[in-house]
Amino acid sequence: MSEFNAKGVRPDLPTRVWKAIAKEPVLAILVVAFVVVQIAHPRPVMSLPGLVDWQTVLTLAGLLILTKAIELSGFLMWAAHRLVHRIHGERGLALLLVGLAAGLSTVLTNDVALFAVVPLALSLNKLAPLPIKRLVIVIALAVNAGSILTPLGNPQNLFLWQASGVAFGAFVWALLPLCAALMALLLVLTVVLFHAAPLDLSGDAEEHRVDRVLCGVSVVAFAVFVALADAHHAGPALAALAAAFLLWRREVVFKIDWLLLLIFVLMFIVLRSAAALPSIHDAIARIGIHSPERAFAAGAVLSQGISNVPAAIVLAEFSKDWRALAFGVSVGGFGVAIGSLANLIAVRLSGEKGMWMRFHMISIPFLFAAMAIGWALV
Template identity: 85%
Template sequence: MTRVWRTVSKEPVLAILVLALGVLQVVHPRSWASLPGLVDWQTVLTLAGLLILTKAIELSGFLMWAAYRLVHHIHGERGLALLLVALAAALSTVLTNDVALFAVVPLALSLHRLAPLPIKRLVIVIALSVNAGSILTPLGNPQNLFLWQTSGVSFGAFVWALLPLCAVLMLMLGAVTCAMFRNAPLDLSGDAEEHGVDRVLCGVSVLAFAGFVALADAHHAGPGLAVLAVAFLLWRREVVLKIDWLLLLIFMLMFIVLRSAAALPAIHGFIAQLGIGTPMRAYAAGAVLSQAISNVPAAIVLAEFSKDWRALAFGVSVGGFGVAIGSLANLIAVRLSGEKGMWGPFHLVSIPFWFVAVLVGWALI
């Protein structure tokens, strides 16, 4: 029990979630046996598979090799940061914001091992970029997919409606990135080793990555994960043993806590009293409620009170900025970085960005 408490106390997010769950069980108790039903297992299983595959690609040496090629073609910190921001945003439009992070953050960490970089700032702008880029398409994030399916509009119409917000936020992020990074040359003095690649492990992992994403998109993440876990345990056990198991636990607790909070009668009563029948009110409710219960639950809850899918999409998209809980992608980015003391710097950038983004969305609505 002492070891469990020591682990919890070292993880602020985990400690807050455990405390919040305890409070919720006192205020609005649920059967403990019913709590696993609140977890979006499709998302957790997909996350587990992506953790295994990105760890395999990392252990193959491919990321270090790619990082070596990249830093020898881009000679300044600012240019490198802008490239990673653009890459993360582009990937997030088709692979979802979470998957984009699993591709770009490990690459940034490999770059950091080659040349000293302000890695905390780099991870922060990458997290902001996947939230901004994923706004564009229904495939970019879960709340977009939900709102697209409930709206009944075409794929093209959805993209056209969200394009102005995505474009302005990406321009804002470009300006923020330019301000946060100097155009200083990259210091490659510590890069004196060969960067070999385990071609077999890399090739198998890349093919498996594509196959697993396709399975997850077809809602078959469970069987895909089972095949991955068994195959790597038999072939390369260290791939499975070295993933971030604590991140999976945190995600399961987040679903339980956030969905329990979203289901509180007080929250439903409060939203009903607000009267979010107008686009402006629906937008504001999405932007603000996301700060308390994350943007995916916020979209689901608010869709019961408003049919203005565009205003809701604008609101919950902007709501992904601000406090870290606004988007689960923020948590993934910080966890993948492995850096201590990330929460303060993250919020120092993300919260002002949210305030400006709220005003931008308000003007565009």
């Protein structure tokens, strides 16, 4: 008897698909949320792709290819080897990576900074066993905290900077107190979470060779791709990049995290659909966010439900206090993982099981502390 029905489809296909989705908690939540939002406020199927920020998705795909190429070249293992033999303590290594992630995020955006630092941390873990879950979590917190400082650090800052019309320097000066306070808090947390114990270098026995051609091409391509993506040419840049690697080193393209791209596409559809719900706009209008304190609180709280970039866009319609909104959505990047897309990237890049629970055990208390600091400064 055939296992296919009259339509040529396995009878248990929906069950098989759901089981595959259920293995990925974020994907499962997004699918359920999509169904709920579509029931509450139906959208034509053909209009859904228009909700996706394809510039971001295409840029993410290019960064996944390039970081995978650098990883396969062996450069990260070589760099990790050099690093662990210069910094002998777990705490010192954690503080260095937190500082590096925060610094890079001020100029490269928080997402790009993650693609530089998290793979390095994973390579370090292969040489000297580390509490890698905690390390990835503080790196995620670091890029969110560091990116607060400049308009280039994250998308919500770029949007609010353009909307406010203030000078670049004035924006940095306004956000400096919050960035400095949260970085100080994060450094204290890092000191508490990591011991000063020496690193176990027994696993660093073999010689670490680097494919210099692959590494050199990938590093140059990384710089060119980021520049083209920043100029809003991510599509052509990705097409050229993918074609080149498919012809030259196809394993680079085949080994990237394709599921992360699907998660981002679904996230844009769900979050922007939710942000457009009349109930959300009516609730904000009823509450009123005319004072800096209310604008700050609204940004921090709303980010927990629809992420900080959509929250900034929605709230800008109700308040012109760009500083309070920037404080709120910046703090909103902590807490629930969905508060910032950088959180999701960090957790996915880690590849560790049980990361979601561990992430929230640290990020939610950090959110409450950050809200108290932001409230005092705003």
